[in-house]
Amino acid sequence: MAAAVRTRVSNKVMGRLRLASQGLLGSGFNGVPAAVRAMTAMQAQDLQSALWAVGLRVPGAGLSDVRRALDDGSVVRSWPMRGTLHLLAPEDLRWILDITTARLVQGTAGRHRQLEITGTDVESCREVALGLVDGGRAASRAELFGAFEAAGQATKAQRGIHLLWLLCQSASLVQGPLDGNQQKFVAFDRWITSSRDLGREEGIAELLLRYLRGHGPATLRDFAWWSSIPLTEVRRAVPAVSGELVELDHDGTRYWLSPEVAALLDDGVPGQRTVLALPGFDEFVLGYTDRSIVLPPEHAQKIVPGGNGVFKKAVVAGGKVTGTWARQGNGRAAAVVPVPFDDTRPLGPAALAGFRRAAERYERFLAS
Known part of the structure; x- marks a missing residue:
């Protein structure tokens, strides 16, 4: 029971409880891998947003710390749910894929017929890809696409990315070390050497x-x-x-x-005066089918314009989304600027001071 x-x-207290659950109040989590493991899976369609989402939950963490976790494989990035990219602990990826893959692949069957992707095509690409990353090598998307094309597998019109997605869904490949702002692909079993083994009911x-x-x-x-x-x-x-x-x-x-x-x-739930500058796609906003507790429905279009699935950066004050924010300018002239939902009600002195602290933390994250 x-x-x-x-x-x-x-609603505001509910929002602050969610902040606490997500490590966004108090001491947060003890290190980058611990933060990702505690969250289980973090939306990572936009890599730069995902890096800041992790950094927010680890006091003192810098951009280099989160990038290092991806480079050494203590955090991995793949498509375990909803057909979109997430960050996960490496030991969690395989058993989650075992639960979700069949339904996701079934849902894309029509698109794959349009792209003329058959099981034989996938097996051909699997052989090519694993040959390319054999011996612990990493291959870029462009290198994999080139190898697919050389093997007679077209990659245009999104066919290539769907083939890569299928290879990741079947735990043949996984995204590995960073190459600038992109990730290279590696052999799943070579990059993830230890995986939990859970049956479907236990895993759910x-x-x-x-x-x-x-x-x-x-x-x-x-x-x-x-x-x-x-x-x-x-x-x-x-x-x-x-x-x-x-x-x-x-x-x-x-x-x-x-x-x-x-x-x-x-x-009394803390965080009444806490102001945060969340990245786009952050789990605090995105991670629920009903977001009305923290995001007033009348302002939802300002976070996800046109319902297009692209989540803007969010200002959260006291457990409630109150606006968006943007980094404007370059170099020394760059500034992090809040955009309240209601132009007639700008941030008050205390909230503005809180936002400035949040912006300074973001700038420190980028610089370290």
Whole structure:
């Protein structure tokens, strides 16, 4: 059984509880790999945003620290869920792919027919790719595409990236060390030498527990969307993990979170004056199917213009998204500038001072 249900929690408090779960309040996480492992999977479609998302959760971390984790394989980047890139702990990638891949590949079957990608084509590309990265070598996307073309496999019109995606989904390849702002591809088994082995039911329960601990308060529907796992299977996993969570009733909806974060309710949840400059695509905003708790629906289009799936950088004050921000100018003239949702209500003195501290932290991150 889950711990006692709590009620009458405001949206702002719910938002601050999520900040606490995600390591965005207090001491954060102890190192880059620990932050990614605690979050389980972090959206990383935009690499530069993902690097800052990790850095925000590790006090004192610099850009070089996060890049080093990708270079040495203590953090990996692949397509485990929703057909988009995420950062994960290396030991978690294979068992998550075992849960999610079949459904994702099924969902792209129509597109692959349009691109004339067959199982024989994938096997041909697998042989070519593994030959190219044999012996621990790393290959760029361009090198892989060139090798595919030489083997008679067209790569234009997104055919090449879909072939690469399929090879990563099947744990043949994984993105490895950085080459500037791109990543090279390496052999999965060579780069990830130790993987956890979880069956489907056990794995779904593990993934559900870790999501709710790292993102809570969150709902089962939030997790089903985030993980691409059918809600019926998610519900079957609840009895296996509910004893390790706290259930919270908010406006008639059941949310779940860790006991450690729920305990903050006893003495008042911190972060009322905390101001953060979140990157685009940050899990605090993106990681839920219903974002209305922290992002007022009337302003959602300002974070995801036109609902196009591209998330802008967000200013968060006291657990609520209050605007966007941008880095304007170059060199010494560069400045991090907030853009409040409501032009008639700019940040007050305290919030503006908090944002300036957040901007200074971002600049220090980029410089180190």
